[in-house]
Amino acid sequence: MSVSVCDSGHLMPVDEAIATLLAQAPPPPATQVISLEQALGRVVAEELFSPLDLPGFDNSAMDGYALRAEDVPAEGGYLMLAGRVAAGQHSTVSVQAGQAVRIFTGAPLPPGADTVIPQERCRLYGQRVWCPPVRLGEHVRKQGEELRRGQTLITVGKRLRAQDIGLLASAGIPRLKVYRPLRVCLLSSGNELREPGEPLVPGQIYNSNRYVLGALLRGWGVDVHDYGVMADELAASRDALTLASSECDLLLTSAGVSVGEEDHLKQAIEELGRVDFWRLAIQPGKPLAFGNVAGKPWIGLPGNPSAALITALVVVRPFLLRAQGVERVLSVPATVPAAFEWLKPNKRRQYLRARLSPGEDGHLRAVLHPQQSSAMLTAACWADGLVIIEREQQVLKDEPVPFVSFAELM
Structure with a gap:
């Protein structure tokens, strides 16, 4: 049992949070042998060598x-x-x-x-x-100009894409050893949440986070176990977490880790395990937590939809990939000119929804959506990716800014 170490005004830098998560990532799951047809998105568990020259003849x-x-x-x-x-x-x-x-x-x-x-x-x-x-x-x-017999085809920790599968097929490899998919428990928190298709009464909203996070997890190759919505009650949260920790490798929740009187999730986690930090220098998404429940890793995302989306992409994605055995987990932003000015320095690193659009010279520039609220998903649907503004940074028009595409993150 532990009390959170970041309940004060201190905000943990994003890179430090990611490094902390990666350092505590569990070993990858057990391995299994699958056919090549089943291999898309799976993580290779053994180094594979070419059994022949590619091409095999001139x-x-x-x-x-x-x-x-x-x-x-x-x-x-x-x-x-x-x-x-x-x-x-x-x-x-x-x-x-x-x-x-x-x-x-x-x-x-x-x-x-x-x-x-x-x-x-x-x-x-x-x-x-x-x-x-x-x-x-x-x-x-020429024979062997692509690969020589005995040369490495695929290394351990590679998450397989279509082109990787094609290369393995070219070498005549029909089956391979991979890590089994990570079993992730997904829980939502909030008495106000209803499912799409259900009627709403005043004060209720539809549960978008369940669908956003579920879609992201499946795209990352995770076996999602959806435990639905927990009531905002301490006993209900404790019971749901206990069950989930007995059936899954990792727990992911949204909402319930802020400072409100009805946010009981954090207390339930502390009773069952440990909360290590929960306030990050990121916008959107400051109330993000990490710890464990009965020895199983747990990450608590904020409840606002855009905050949940972006913190999942930036912080959760590297951790989940590493826990599946992936070696290369950090995205590398491109650098593009800004088609905007950003004159509002912030104490948190900001991830702004943006799209790339050609300027008068034909070169791509980053254009911001006018609405950057953490509660709204419209900007993320419009955007191609995220512009990163560092803490206390101002940006003038045409200055280079880091941009990471949703295609890479998802």
């Missing part, structure tokens, strides 16, 4: 004619056709001096040939083909 990068470069005069000249070879075929023809072989993309280079000329650059006259000047090795994919 082959043509174009539809055209395979030949010996030394046979084509500097001004171009005629060669005799000696056969053809298509993809999937083994050439039975060797290219001799003064000969060319009709070849198609992906087909193995015939013995003796060292160069391919695209068909659109040649002219065919019966059994003769006129070829323009060539460079040795042109349009030939």
Whole structure:
């Protein structure tokens, strides 16, 4: 049992909070072997090596004619056709001096040939083909030029994308070892919350955080266990947390960690485990907490929808990815010119909803949405990503600002 260490006026810097979280991330879950078709978004648990050269043989990068470069005069000249070879075929023809072989993309280079000329650059006259000047090795994919047998294909901790799966398929790997998905318990807090489709009475609102956070978690490869809404009562919060901690690897809640008299979640956490910090130097999203419940990690997000979204993207995402075994978890912002002025220094790092738009010179600039409220999601729906304004910073128009896209974060 522990009392929060950040209940005073001190605000923990965002980078320090992320570093603290990563240092306390649990080891990744147990491993399992899955088929390649199931691997999208999964995290690799063993280093994979190529069992063969890629490409496995010299082959043509174009539809055209395979030949010996030394046979084509500097001004171009005629060669005799000696056969053809298509993809999937083994050439039975060797290219001799003064000969060319009709070849198609992906087909193995015939013995003796060292160069391919695209068909659109040649002219065919019966059994003769006129070829323009060539460079040795042109349009030939050399055996092993992409990867050599035994070279690393994928490293441990890589979260697989479509292109990674394609590379594994190219190497003929049908199954691989990955970490099982992290089981994350998602709970909402608030007596005022109702589900979409239910009628509202005065004072009630729809529960958007449940859907925002659930969608983010699934996009990050997490197995979401949705425990619904906890009543704003100490006993109800304690019971829900006890059950969730027995069934999941990690707990994520929204609302209930502020200083209001009806925010009982924080007290329930302290009774069941530990609260390590709960006030960050971030806007939106200051009331964010971290600790554990019965030994299971817990993160408490603020209740305002945009605050919950942004703190999840900035702070929770790296922690969840690391807990799944991912090595590279921190996003790297791009730098773009500001199409705005920001003359309001703040004691917290600000994440402003923005989109990239071409200026008069055609270069992309960051444009801010006029509404940056922590309670509204409209700006986030309009935006491409987030502009980062550091603490006590002012920004003048055309000054460079960090920008991280939602595509990278989600």
